[in-house]
Amino acid sequence: MKKTEQYAAQHRERHLEELKELLRIPSISTLSEHKGDVARCAQWLSEALTDSGLEHAEVMQTAGHPIVYADWLHAPGKPTLLIYGHYDVQPADPLDLWDSAPFEPEIRDGKIYARGATDDKAQFWIHVKAAETMLKTAGTLPLNLKFILEGEEEITSPSLAPFIQQHADKLKADAVIISDTPMLEKGKPALIYGLRGVAGVEISVQAAKNDLHSGLYGGGVPNAVHALVSLLDSFHDEKGQVTVEGFYDRIVTLTEKEREELGRVAQNEEKIRKDLELSELYGEEGYTFTERTTARPTLEITGITGGFAGEGIKPIVPAQAKAKIACRLVADQRPEEIMKLIEKHVAAHTPPGVKATVARILQGNPFLTPSDHPIMVAASHALKLAYGEQTALTRGGGSIPIVDVFERLLKTPVVMMGFGLPDENLHAPNEHFDLDNFDKGLQTVTLFWDELAASETL
Amino acid sequence: MKKTEQYAAQHRERHLEELKELLRIPSISTLSEHKGDVARCAQWLSEALTDSGLEHAEVMQTAGHPIVYADWLHAPGKPTLLIYGHYDVQPADPLDLWDSAPFEPEIRDGKIYARGATDDKAQFWIHVKAAETMLKTAGTLPLNLKFILEGEEEITSPSLAPFIQQHADKLKADAVIISDTPMLEKGKPALIYGLRGVAGVEISVQAAKNDLHSGLYGGGVPNAVHALVSLLDSFHDEKGQVTVEGFYDRIVTLTEKEREELGRVAQNEEKIRKDLELSELYGEEGYTFTERTTARPTLEITGITGGFAGEGIKPIVPAQAKAKIACRLVADQRPEEIMKLIEKHVAAHTPPGVKATVARILQGNPFLTPSDHPIMVAASHALKLAYGEQTALTRGGGSIPIVDVFERLLKTPVVMMGFGLPDENLHAPNEHFDLDNFDKGLQTVTLFWDELAASETL
Structure with missing residues (x-):
């Protein structure tokens, strides 16, 4: 067992207690009566980032809810990653459909239940605790990290683009890492490398x-x-x-390799047709449903x-x-x-x-980080090592505005390395996060950083 | 001067006084509070038809407002005409836009002002007084007449079709005559021989x-x-x-003669284009605007x-x-x-x-009485004699449901011999009827009847 794995296992309970503290703050950005909670959450995070060994933690004001920044920049000559997350959450109604109170996190069957668990508090918390784990075990990080945690994602991030423009130098990085999407299914890691x-x-x-x-x-x-x-x-x-x-x-034409990859995750067309009560599907000749709806x-x-x-x-x-x-x-x-x-x-x-x-x-704008880009190769490899399963390379048919903002304003590749699962009820009652993915996620992230640090190509 | 013209001139004042009496009755079919007035109007008409020399005058009940019937059938072997009119009128609001009260008829500048003047009381009154004139001067009529005056035209004639079906034998005729449309313009008579x-x-x-x-x-x-x-x-x-x-x-393909006739009354396409603020008109190739909108x-x-x-x-x-x-x-x-x-x-x-x-x-159904049909030829000739102007043979682009009802249920040709003018404000304040057309109309009708009686072809 690696030192980092050992550390993570030993400190797991504390890491999750901290996560519970974070989840207890009803940082609902859509409701003005929770403005104070959102601010309190930002303050809590800035302290937690410092406690985890990160530096220059700062609650930065915007026209709306604040953005929390922190970094660790003591690996000169090594890549710099900008890790994005959002600490704001959706409202919790209807409350009576929750099995436990939305802001009183509870662990049942290896899953933590709370509003904001999978979207997005546990997901970015993985990165924070991965940084702590490496710093406490090795005394250093193999590359440079910057964290940017926003409080307006659930209200379409109105302050994010101006913030990035204003602080472009401070936020400069070789890649942006976002963990805010689901995996393919339990045990099957995925990287979304394209959006429309x-x-x-x-x-x-x-x-x-x-x-x-x-x-x-x-x-x-x-x-x-x-x-x-x-x-x-x-x-x-x-x-x-x-x-x-x-x-x-x-x-950008689909390569044969990409079509093969997409073929592996292709949806069942007959099932879709039946579910939609259609006599037939329809679209551009020569492409599958999955290709038509994501890559065309x-x-x-x-x-x-x-x-x-x-x-x-x-x-x-x-x-x-x-x-x-x-x-x-x-x-x-x-x-x-x-x-x-x-x-x-x-x-x-x-x-x-x-x-x-x-x-x-x-x-x-559409988004594409080519699936053979070194950072995608490294991310894919780290996921495969941690999960013991080949990483699915997928595309999404919709748009995620923050992805476009980062790509457009910082001109860096974006890696969408999600640790959620498709059925974790985001925006719905009984939202939860599978803690198996907290453990494997933390492991993935440390492997990913090590691999990137060793790579000469980024 | 013919005897009929003499009689009409001598009795003109009385004829118009009677018309005023008719116009004083606010027979508004669309307003339930005028139901009694509509019934009173029907009763008044049945007496007036009898007084004018017609027979079997009868107020016949329907599911809605009554229909007034009368006839004169003492010309065996001669054609029978069914003359249709409607004694109901539109509401008069806005009252403040009228120069004289809508139900206090007033003659100014040779025009009679009142609600229902041109639509349709004065128009069918012409036929009633033409019958009186002939009966008083010759003691007889050259052909057989049936009158049917309804009280629901302004509410889309819901009782007319069932009434005609029920009384098809009583209403049997060689042609139906309707005076409820405008002439081309003052002094220019017109017959509408087609509707869409x-x-x-x-x-x-x-x-x-x-x-x-x-x-x-x-x-x-x-x-x-x-x-x-x-x-x-x-x-x-x-x-x-x-x-x-x-x-x-x-x-039924347009004949060269018809196209020539329609060409004479053709609308100014450039003016229409400008009025509608269009860069160009549009329609089926090879046809004029008038043809496109009436005969195609x-x-x-x-x-x-x-x-x-x-x-x-x-x-x-x-x-x-x-x-x-x-x-x-x-x-x-x-x-x-x-x-x-x-x-x-x-x-x-x-x-x-x-x-x-x-x-x-x-x-x-569309409507067409071929313009070379003997009854159209006779009507056209009578109008020309009375007005001293060639009769325009026109088509309308819209539909007049009663025309369809008569043609479909009685299977007789319909002659639309209108004596109104296009600017007589039907359905609007200051509705009026030009009394010149009352005189020429009466003359036309007697000439038309004589001509039909002499014809061997109807």
């Missing part, structure tokens, strides 16, 4: 200055709904491909309105119609560019007699 | 059992809005023609909804989408058949993975 970005627009079509009586005008004037429908139908071909010129130009972009009409939608039929020729479109993007597509291409497409495909305008509404 | 029918359906598309998160499913499942948009876009080709198979099969059918999407239409963008893959379609039909298209063709089209064009259903909502 988003580009959202609203298309408005205007025909005549107002709705017209279809008896008097029907057949002789442009119909805004017809025009919009024709425009929208031009966005895809019969193979389910997006026809917007240049849409696919920047896409999509252009979805998310809403449409036009004319009269009440009961019965009002015989009009509608003057206006609108549709909203949300694209999910993959690396290296850029939302601003995609929106520009959509604008060009709309201009080129607008039927005669109507005006079409495009409003840009939503944007977020 | 209507067929209305709602198309519903269902994809998955509920809306799906576009991050998790986008690109891998059918999108109900995409499917609906593709379906709807398949209803027209690039030339603005409806692509539903068989849609145009039954259409149209399939208009009147409303569409699907997905999330609130503010911002909700990144979903919508499970449901709906559209309403209203077709305007021309003779001899049949709404039931057109709806069946639409159902077939939808079944054939529904994209994979979704279910589409069609609900039938609205139907009404």
Whole structure:
């Protein structure tokens, strides 16, 4: 048994008692009456980070809830990791569905139950206790660490981007590590190396200055709904491909190795089809459901309105119609560019007699840390060593805004090394965290740091 | 001067006094507190018809407001006309916009002002006084007349169709005459010989059992809005023609003569375009605006909804989408058949993975009395003689449900011989009727009857 494992085992009870203390603070960022608790949590953390051997611990104010910072920078020439976590939690209602009080943590069957257990207090606590373990056993760390713990993740992190911009030098690192996602399942570690970005627009079509009586005008004037429908139908071909010129130009093609990896974690398409009560699934030809929904972009009409939608039929020729479109993007597509291409497409495909305008509404970059990047290789290896199982390399189909913020502002790779499990009830009653993953997580993290420190390539 | 003209001139003041009496009765069918007035109006009319020399005058009860009937049937071997009018009126508000009280008729500048003047009391009064005039001067009529005056036209005539079905024998006639539409303009008589029918359906598309998160499913499942948009876009080709198979099969093609006639009354397309603030008009290739909106059918999407239409963008893959379609039909298209063709089209064009259903909502037959039909020729000639101007033969793009009822249930041609003017404020304050048209109308009607009686072809 390694020294670190020994230490972790000997001090496990204390580590978990500290975690319980952290979980007892109802740091609910969404409810203003808990503002004091959120601040108290930040203060508690800054002290706990110091007690764990980290330095320069600081509660840094923002326009909203504070951000806690600490570091350990005594490994010159070695990589620097920025470890992100969030100490704020969701509200706990409905309280009567909890088997134990949400802010009175309880360990049952090797799981710790409390609001914020898996999302995200226990997950970042692993990194804090890993640092303590290494410092107490070796007297030093093999690389440099910076911690940034925010208190606004559950309210979409409004202060994070400005904070990072303001403190870019202080936060400079070779990689960002986030433990805030689930593993594939119990015993099966996973790394999410790709997420989709988003580009959202609203298309408005205007025909005549107002709705017209279809008896008097029907057949002789442009119909805004017809025009919009024709425009929208031009966005895809019969193979389910997006026809917007240049849409696919920047896409990093899936390698055979990646497709193999994704194939290992592929979802059961027949089960999905049945669960959704569909006669068939649908999508871009030549790709599996998992590839289509994570590694390929999509252009979805998310809403449409036009004319009269009440009961019965009002015989009009509608003057206006609108549709909203949300694209999910993959690396290296850029939302601003995609929106520009959509604008060009709309201009080129607008039927005669109507005006079409495009409003840009939503944007977020896709994320990709190539699965063969040295830091991913090291993380994958550490997980495999700790869990004794090959690490799944997966992609997510949605967006995690903080990931985009770090990648965009710090221009560093992001490693999403989650220790949660898919059924740990995050945002729901009886949220919990499996303590087996606390132990294996701590072990993973120390192995990961050692491996990175030894690597010449980062 | 003919005897009838002499008589009409001598008795004009009395005829108008009687009309004023009729206009004083606030026979507002839409307001239940005027139910008694509507009944009183029917009673007054039945007496007035008798006083005018007609026979068998009768106030006939229906499920709603009564229908007044009278006839004169002493011309065996001669044609029988059924003259339709309605004695109910619209409410008069806003009262403060009237220059004289709506139910205190006043003659100013040769026009009679009152609610119901042009719509429709003065118009059917012309026929009643024409009958009196002929009976008093010649002691007889050249043909047989039946009057049917209803009290529910402003509430969409719910009792008319059952009444006609119940009394089909009593109402049997060679033609139905309706004076309830405007002339082209002052001094320019017009006959409307065609109206469009209507067929209305709602198309519903269902994809998955509920809306799906576009991050998790986008690109891998059918999108109900995409499917609906593709379906709807398949209803027209690039030339603005409806692509539903068989849609145009039954259409009575416009003759060169008709196109010439319609050309004479054609609307100014440039003015319409400007008024509607359109960059261009739009419609089926090879037809004018007037032809497109009156003599050609149209399939208009009147409303569409699907997905999330609130503010911002909700990144979903919508499970449901709906559209309403209203077709305007021309003779001899049949709404039931057109709806069946639409159902077939939808079944054939529904994209994979979704279910589409069609609900039938609205139907009404188109109307056409061929402009070279003997009764149209006679009516046109009588108008020309009385007005000294060629009669415009026009079509309307909308539907007038009573016309359809008569044509469908009595299977007789309908002549729409309107004596109103387009600016007589029907349904609005200061409704009025130009008394010049009362005089010329009376003259027209007597000439028309003489001509029909002399004709061998009806």
